[in-house]
Amino acid sequence: MALYVQKFGGTSVGTTERINAVADRVKRFRDEGHDIVVVVSAMSGETNRLVGLANEIMEQPVPREMDVLLSTGEQVTIALLSMALIKRGIDARSYTGAQACIRTDSAYTKARIQNIDEEAIRGDLQKGRVVVVAGFQGLDGEGSITTLGRGGSDTTAVALAAALKADECQIYTDVDGVYTTDPRVVDSARRLDKITFEEMIEMASLGSKILQIRSVEFAGKYRVPLRVLSSFTEGPGTLITLDDEEVMEQPLVSGIAFNRDEAKLTVAGVSDTPGIALRILKPVSDANIEVDMILQNVGADNRTDFTFTVHRNDYARAKQIIEQASRELDVRAITGDTKIAKVSIVGVGMRSHAGVATTMFECLSKEGINIQMISTSEIKISVVIDEKYLELAVRALHGTFGLDQVEVAQQVV
């Protein structure tokens, strides 16, 4: 008899038929004697419909009212799912964010949870009820409705699991777990039984968009065991855990993440003086353009090349800004490239093993792939390469680090 918080996203509750399927699944857990809190998102398409209505009124909708509007999406789902559960003979009760006492700050459309008064929910659980909570929403100190931003339902689920000290927070998605890499690119990609929070964060931020990164950080901070499973198939999914004490037994690399969303800009032949990075990047960040990798090489003749990457959608704007800013600087040239890809190897095993980078670079070199940029963190090494080599690089690295071998998979667990 455990307490599970189960979160179902928009696709999983996209139709009344799917809501019925979710109710069947919750009933199976309930029949086994477990206590269940369900967190749901808006039915897929609903949020976009509401955003569309708001945009018919004004281009930049007022954030406070936008949250009043958007929060109706999950409210519809909690009512429908509660009905579906009650129809199956399960005593269920819906909670809006306000009713679940999910207190947030007042940063409308991107609020952060401050605390949860879980007393009412606990009372219903003790009465044997299944509690159905609207994800993504809360109430600020003034009693105004807030939303946590897209994907915020994951955060709601994790926060509730933390407040209720749940045995597991289960995130049901349209994939059946976290993979060593994207199975669409590498046939032999395997589902991981276990992954650490740190690795998951690196994987998520690098483009394996299964979980909202904030919810993973939250789960790590409050030590909530998190499991990613499929809504549509059976299976154990992937457990995201804290136990990287067993790091010695961990493989070097747990997974390979990649993305093609970035573009790079190089300011070549700039004078190598203090403050030069700031003078180049400040106008970019002032324009609210996010910079990912930044690279500056030791130069010759007091000259250096300065390179950074931005989201591909921001490339044109960033280039224009840099061109304007560099009129006051003495630069040789400004060049850029949108046809790049970033490939990263992630694994807590790197911490205690040297030579991982060497193995990575050797592997890419053997395939004739030129590395344009490198950046590293404690448990991750990222390289930027020509976009056309992306699949080749991912497949080669996947093999080199033994990720397609089942033996390694079991070693992970």
Added chain:
Amino acid sequence: MALYVQKFGGTSVGTTERINAVADRVKRFRDEGHDIVVVVSAMSGETNRLVGLANEIMEQPVPREMDVLLSTGEQVTIALLSMALIKRGIDARSYTGAQACIRTDSAYTKARIQNIDEEAIRGDLQKGRVVVVAGFQGLDGEGSITTLGRGGSDTTAVALAAALKADECQIYTDVDGVYTTDPRVVDSARRLDKITFEEMIEMASLGSKILQIRSVEFAGKYRVPLRVLSSFTEGPGTLITLDDEEVMEQPLVSGIAFNRDEAKLTVAGVSDTPGIALRILKPVSDANIEVDMILQNVGADNRTDFTFTVHRNDYARAKQIIEQASRELDVRAITGDTKIAKVSIVGVGMRSHAGVATTMFECLSKEGINIQMISTSEIKISVVIDEKYLELAVRALHGTFGLDQVEVAQQVV
């Protein structure tokens, strides 16, 4: 500088274009310096869409969850209207039923308002804000969302007007006021400038479905001046007032209501003994069929004819029930007729003037219209006639009581 509560129904806010038009109208009042509280319904079609979703899950949706579901309809409208007002430079703020502290009992889907804590709204009005409140919904003692039933937005508006001691509660609809009778039947039907609450209640319950009858009773009880106006055209509408002290100046008849929704059933030649009405009608009311008019004549030979009317949709079921019940009674025949119409003249002037009934009967007789049933109240006389004479009867009575004369109209005011 007055305080107005303005209610806009589903048709008036049915599209974002119409919501913009409502915002324009509210702005005009605001620009004149008035304080405004707006109450809105769900966009037309939205409630039906939500009911449809619930019915896909279960035929008889759980009432508590139904209210969670339906209340999202008005929540969408308050957000969109607040945005439209803010876009016009008006400081506006939306309130759900819960946020407006509209406390109700727990009779889900048909809750009744118990009290309103208007402090927060008053605070916003003092800050110069326009307050936009979701109609039709409230919160019960347990913090669960409730709805007041279809048309409940009118009740919300009146209750808020009472709590805030508003100068007027304005109900915007798709008609420009209350008419002496249906203009589709009588060309010369006139808009009334004023009508008393009692008259309005009789008119409403008799089929002039402009206002929800509960809201009119509520307004009468709390002495809230109520005005019915059009959302789509300009004009003073009809004011519903308490001042029937000036009854001497009132015309005999203020309006003519009618409906064709009823059917009559006659149990002929039943023994005229105590308790017979009960024995005939109890099985009907046990089947939840509402009975409107009941008529029993003095009979001969200890036999009497007993006639009553029900809604036309209930006719077949009521007839079957009566046929079964009368097996144990000694009756001559059971007959029925669905081709009937009820025509009523309404007016507080009747109270102090004799002979109104005579004038009515004389008028119908002159047109060769046979009266099948008669029922009277203090300010109303209803007759049941053959359906085919309905238009003729209404037109004749409209003329006879001088309702098409402007002079009389001014006398009303």
